[in-house]
Amino acid sequence: MPTLSEQLAAFGHELSFEQIPEDVTSFAKLLVLDLLGVALAAKTTEEWPITLAACLVLGGASESATLWGTGRKSTPQSAALFNGIVAHALELDDFNGVDHSGAVVLPALFAAAEMRPDVTGAQLLTAMVFGYEVGRRLLDAAGGYRVHNAAGWHTTGTCGSFAAAAAVAKLWDLPPKDITWALGVAGSFTGGVWAFGADGAMSKRYHAGRAAETGLVAATLASQGFTGPKEIFEAPWGGYANTYAAGNFDASKMVSDLGEDLRLAMAGIKPYACCRGLHSTVDAVLAMRQEPGFDADAISDVGVRCTPGQAVQLGNGTPVTRLQAQFSLPYSFAVAAIKGRASLAEFSGRLDDRATRELAARVRIQPEPDLGKEWEPELTVSLSDGTVLTKQVNVALGDARNPLPRAAVINKYRGLMELGAKPESAAEIEEITLGLEAPAALGRLLTLLS
CATH class of the missing domain: 3.30.1330.120 (2-methylcitrate dehydratase PrpD)
Structure with missing residues (x-):
């Protein structure tokens, strides 16, 4: 019987852009646009210069991967870390995933795309869908957002590493065994706790960046043959279920009806700058x-x-x-x-x-x-x-059941980009992102983000 990781890996490996319903890919592009606007507008925060300085110390100057909006590049790990932190810094990034899937999955994917310049926008969107799928399924299996949070875990960290690892492994078209290993390695070092609430510390933002970085590193190790446990979720001693979700884990939610009702469609876009x-x-x-x-x-x-x-x-x-x-x-x-x-x-x-x-x-x-x-x-x-x-109000605005209109999301992006980029760059990023599956679109977008 295949393990949970192996079943997810098999599904992810076979998933193609053509299999994804057009409304899901259209929404995925809108999520990318929203995330980029939120991340670049974070230039106004305290976290931005502090994180930039730290990531340049950690990664040094490099031509490998872009630190969005800074004109600087560093190592892929530092780029995933920096971009993940700033994407979460305003508390305006998407929700209902891991919870904040965009701030985890997209920084990892964009860094991974710069490591493999041959990948396309269509491949990135497909990998994004798979990352969101794995992350949300894990959260549901672990009891859901409120149950998992009640135990003190911050779901963006504890589920996000898996989402990022799955997405990067898919982007690079790794075989199922490597995707399985990537999930296993990511799960060997995942976490994030709610202690920041007591004094309003910045560490909440770190959880997104760290999960993005962990997922990227895990997929990279797996791509080179570094093994991870196949039973990372269900191992009786040290598995995710018993360690992070004891008594609350429902394994069926990890793999039932894979390919139906893709979880990315559950994501929400925030209209308000708060939890x-x-x-x-x-x-x-x-x-x-x-x-x-x-x-x-x-x-x-x-x-x-x-x-x-x-x-x-x-x-x-x-x-x-x-x-x-x-x-x-x-x-x-x-x-x-x-x-x-x-x-x-x-x-x-x-x-x-x-x-x-x-x-x-x-x-x-x-x-x-x-x-x-x-x-x-x-x-x-x-x-x-x-x-x-x-x-x-039982279903707040922005939820998938009460979504922000497309025009409102685009207006949100445009308003944020008044803080984050020159008008001509903002307009070009918008046009390219909303047509990201077009040939050469991803390469141009990576250039603009620098």
Whole structure:
């Protein structure tokens, strides 16, 4: 009986661009465009110069792989690390994959493409689909996002290395045994924990970059004959299931119906610059703002029914860093209520705003143990005139079940690229990315990203 890795490897090896439905490849190109806009706009963050300096120390000057938007190149490992970190730095990259598949899979793939200049855009898109498939299937098998996170694991790190390794191995057209080894090597060194939440440390961004780098290295080693365990997922001692998901692992979710309902189609694109767990709250607040008589200055009290896990992850009412603000339900409620939006500016320019702080202090988090794990926060807002508004959004904007319109995604990219690139470069990157399967498109895009 083939192992889980061997079954995934066989599927990935046989997957072709022609087999992928056109709507999936079209969405994949949109995900690439969104990720590039998010990554290049990260030039505005503290993480950008710090990460650039560190990656140049680690990798040195090299002509191997592009550090996006810097005009510099370094080793493939440093490029995957740098591009992965900056792609996740704004908390605006895609979700519902590993969770953040784009910031893991695409930096690894672009570095790998520069190592093998003969690969095409169609091959990159096919490899991307396979990477997203492996990553999301693993997360589902491990109990899903909230169950895995509740154990302290950050899914972008613990599942992302596998997604990146699978994608790179597919891009290079490795045989099934090498794909299996790449998964095994990646799983031998994967991780990421939620300790960053306590003080808003930058390490959350590192998880994406490290997973991209680990996947790239794992596939490279496997391509040269370096073996990895075939039972990386199900080994009774030291396998992923028993180590990372003890009691929660469902092996059937790794391989059932492979090739049907490709998991990339489940990915979502963020409209708001904060943790996805807060988007339903932002949607609810924006809807409340349309109610007659709603006035942020008139809010006297806000009650939030949520799960205990949401209370721990999202309950900080006094954020100090941008990352803490991006994981604060009270803060996100306040800026959305006052400003009517939740863009980058609201999570970096209002941390010391008195009105925002005062409104956030009125938000009461009310965890209830009996709520289901898929529960979204329910808001009850009391106004000074006695009006009480209650709102809960079960599927937030940007989810695959409530997607951002294509035009909105492109507008998001264009707005971000005002921070990240010259207008003529931004326009050319957009045109090439949305036609990435065309001959020579990938090579031109790699040049532009430098």
